[in-house]
Amino acid sequence: MYGWIWRHLPGPVALKVVEALLLVAGIVALLMLVVFPWIEPKLPFNQVTTG
Incomplete structure (x- = not known):
């Protein structure tokens, strides 16, 4: 893929x-x-519970 991009620049x-x-x-x-x-709001990383 990178070769394709390089050839077309x-x-x-x-x-x-x-x-x-x-x-x-x-x-x-x-x-x-x-x-x-x-x-970011769709990720569960900020749903921290402590017990």
């Missing part, structure tokens, strides 16, 4: 490295700002 190697880093940063930002906050 336009430009020389230096530009491909920058594009790949921007792609990774965008995915991380999407996960941190949208996906993780949406899924």
Whole structure:
């Protein structure tokens, strides 16, 4: 999969490295700002009981 992405990025190697880093940063930002906050209330980790 990573090879497919690398082959389809336009430009020389230096530009491909920058594009790949921007792609990774965008995915991380999407996960941190949208996906993780949406899924956090659905996880059972904050339902702690002590007896």
